[in-house]
Amino acid sequence: MPILVYAESDQGIYKKSTQELISFGRAMADQMNTEVIAAVTQDASGAELGQYGAHKVLQLEHQALSDFKAENVAEALSQAARAVQASVIIVSSSANSKYMAPLLAVDLEAGYVPNIVGLPTSYTPLTVPHNVFTNKASAHTALNSDISVLGLSKNAYGVHHYETSAEITTHNPELSASTVEVTSTDKASNKVMIADAEVVVSAGRGLKGPENWGMIEELAEVMGAATACSKPVSDLGWRPHSEHVGQTGKPVAANLYIAIGISGAIQHLAGINSSKVKVVINTDPEAPFFKAADYGIVGDAFEVVPDLIQKLKEFQAQNA
Amino acid sequence: MKILVCISHVPDTTSKINFNADQTEFDTSGVQYVINPNDEFGLTRALWFKEKQGATVHVANVGGSETEPTLRKALAIGADEAIRVDQTATDGYTVAQALAPIVKEGQYDLVIAGRESIDYNGGMVPGMLAKLCGFSFVNTCIGLEIDGNTATAVREIDGGKETLKTELPLIIGGQKGLVEESDLRIPNMRGIMQARTKPLHVKTEQSAAAKSQTLRYEKPAPKQAVTLVDNAEQLINLLHNEAKVI
Numbered sequence: 080m081p082i083l084v085y086a087e088s089d090q091g092i093y094k095k096s097t098q099e100l101i102s103f104g105r106a107m108a109d110q111m112n113t114e115v116i117a118a119v120t121q122d123a124s125g126a127e128l129g130q131y132g133a134h135k136v137l138q139l140e141h142q143a144l145s146d147f148k149a150e151n152v153a154e155a156l157s158q159a160a161r162a163v164q165a166s167v168i169i170v171s172s173s174a175n176s177k178y179m180a181p182l183l184a185v186d187l188e189a190g191y192v193p194n195i196v197g198l199p200t201s202y203t204p205l206t207v208p209h210n211v212f213t214n215k216a217s218a219h220t221a222l223n224s225d226i227s228v229l230g231l232s233k234n235a236y237g238v239h240h241y242e243t244s245a246e247i248t249t250h251n252p253e254l255s256a257s258t259v260e261v262t263s264t265d266k267a268s269n270k271v272m273i274a275d276a277e278v279v280v281s282a283g284r285g286l287k288g289p290e291n292w293g294m295i296e297e298l299a300e301v302m303g304a305a306t307a308c309s310k311p312v313s314d315l316g317w318r319p320h321s322e323h324v325g326q327t328g329k330p331v332a333a334n335l336y337i338a339i340g341i342s343g344a345i346q347h348l349a350g351i352n353s354s355k356v357k358v359v360i361n362t363d364p365e366a367p368f369f370k371a372a373d374y375g376i377v378g379d380a381f382e383v384v385p386d387l388i389q390k391l392k393e394f395q396a397q398n399a
Numbered sequence: 400m401k402i403l404v405c406i407s408h409v410p411d412t413t414s415k416i417n418f419n420a421d422q423t424e425f426d427t428s429g430v431q432y433v434i435n436p437n438d439e440f441g442l443t444r445a446l447w448f449k450e451k452q453g454a455t456v457h458v459a460n461v462g463g464s465e466t467e468p469t470l471r472k473a474l475a476i477g478a479d480e481a482i483r484v485d486q487t488a489t490d491g492y493t494v495a496q497a498l499a500p501i502v503k504e505g506q507y508d509l510v511i512a513g514r515e516s517i518d519y520n521g522g523m524v525p526g527m528l529a530k531l532c533g534f535s536f537v538n539t540c541i542g543l544e545i546d547g548n549t550a551t552a553v554r555e556i557d558g559g560k561e562t563l564k565t566e567l568p569l570i571i572g573g574q575k576g577l578v579e580e581s582d583l584r585i586p587n588m589r590g591i592m593q594a595r596t597k598p599l600h601v602k603t604e605q606s607a608a609a610k611s612q613t614l615r616y617e618k619p620a621p622k623q624a625v626t627l628v629d630n631a632e633q634l635i636n637l638l639h640n641e642a643k644v645i
């Protein structure tokens with residue numbers, strides 16, 4: 080019984096998280112002696128998905144799928160899963176996938192485990208490692224349903240390359256009218272999103288006021304990074320809520336997380352500690368962040384950050 | 400309007416997370432419990448509807464009697480009645496199954512749950528409940544207005560937000576943004592006194608079979624000590640040559 084992967088695209092582009100999802104599905108399929116099928120809903124050709132491990136691409140065609148509506152995507156995937164008799168459906172940790180997955184799970188009477196951080200540790204019964212207590216611990220959970228929906232954490236597996244050329248077939252689901260209608264979308268087009276970012280530059284109350292964020296934005300720009308902040312910074316209105324990271328904000332699973340003027344409270348660390356490499360810049364050598372970080376500079380952000388920007392530019396010029 | 404707020408009873412955010420000797424269960428000793436932060440934003444929004452537009456607000460939890468202080472706290476800050484479904488919350492699916500009859504029998508117009516609870520991070524109860532009850536569903540909801548039967552909801556998406564229109568009955572998975580941090584309420588003496596006499600119904604529902612079972616827990620491996628550097632140049636060098644992230 081094959082594995083179905085929900086291959087999200089954004090304006091025709093398959094992001095790294097989707098590529099990773101397919102490679103993860105492929106590794107599972109190899110263990111289970113089955114195929115991985117990438118289900119695509121938008122007009123992006125799925126042909127390239129073979130190189131990440133997909134054996135087949137299933138183009139789900141319906142007018143209602145031209146933009147994301149959770150109910151319709153769940154219905155379409157559920158019908159596709161039944162059509163190909165999939166036993167596992169893999170989804171990402173994007174806001175859209177987390178919205179849709181519980182609907183899909185009920186439709187398929189499937190068990191659902193999100194925040195998965197590695198390949199199954201057993202296939203009978205299917206047992207997966209996943210983060211709990213907002214990354215303060217992990218759990219090994221066994222699924223006992225015929226069909227399973229697995230949600231993979233970002234950056235938990237990596238993209239692997241294959242020389243598979245995926246054959247494309249189409250499936251025409253029958254969809255009901257969505258009960259929820261999108262009336263407007265407000266999305267920054269030229270900003271790196273925390274959800275996709277390889278590097279996140281984050282700053283806290285140590286920056287003293289919103290007027291000092293110019294250097295944080297500049298550092299982020301030089302590094303191609305997303306900007307983030309601690310909770311009090313967003314509560315004070317210095318930065319938008321969408322930048323609040325931590326246990327009660329967004330999770331961060333970047334390759335590199337740079338914390339500037341952030342003390343490292345337990346709630347902050349919980350949300351960001353899935354990041355691979357953590358750097359702290361803080362005047363106080365006793366700040367708890369130093370216990371969680373890989374690299375640290377004890378120093379004043381107002382001196383260190385401008386210097387870091389300058390030296391990064393020189394480094395980039397040399398390595399260009 | 401009848402509103403139900405689903406309340407998860409979770410360890411306080413400062414809790415140290417430990418497990419019993421064979422790593423199969425969360426060790427609750429010394430742990431303080433609170434209303435799940437995402438649910439607290441939702442509850443506060445529900446109380447806003449009650450005060451500004453007229454609504455009754457019920458709160459519900461699936462759990463043992465140890466969760467009652469958390470429900471009493473919700474009553475103390477303004478909810479009218481509480482319901483506890485007397486069942487051990489195993490996985491998100493069983494919790495949604497236990498809440499579904501409460502939602503249907505109570506004829507609620509609006510059900511507010513949290514986007515996820517901060518203990519097991521399942522993020523599935525609101526969506527599953529919506530599907531089981533046939534309600535409309537909006538997740539990661541950061542703004543909600545109700546006008547008659549029509550709801551306008553703002554949903555956080557990756558990199559922005561979108562505005563949605565839908566009809567009641569509706570379930571949302573809520574979070575900060577529904578109200579601000581400064582809108583959250585602390586129970587006062589009068590509220591605490593009143594909460595003692597407000598109804599707290601204990602119900603038993605047939606429990607559905609769980610679809611998943613956690614076999615064991617693990618704590619992260621201890622971290623290596625931080626490498627302190629003196630300046631930006633050294634940092635760039637290490638990030639490039641050692642960590643290989645730039």
Ligand SMILES: Cc1cc2nc3c(=O)[nH]c(=O)nc-3n(C[C@H](O)[C@H](O)[C@H](O)COP(=O)(O)OP(=O)(O)OC[C@H]3O[C@@H](n4cnc5c(N)ncnc54)[C@H](O)[C@@H]3O)c2cc1C
Pocket residue numbers: 282283284285286308309310311312323324325326327328339340341342343344345346347350360361362363366378379380381412436
């Ligand atoms: C229920 C609950 C949930 C929470 N959830 C979250 C969450 O999701 N995310 C989150 O971030 N927090 C959360 N918190 C808040 C958390 O407890 C901390 O209060 C918060 O993270 C502190 O933010 P901060 O580090 O920016 O500020 P502070 O703790 O004030 O730290 C500022 C730091 O800046 C340093 N500093 C000062 N000046 C300079 C300078 N010139 N250069 C360099 N460094 C300097 C100081 O040494 C200090 O370490 C939560 C709290 C509660 C109660």
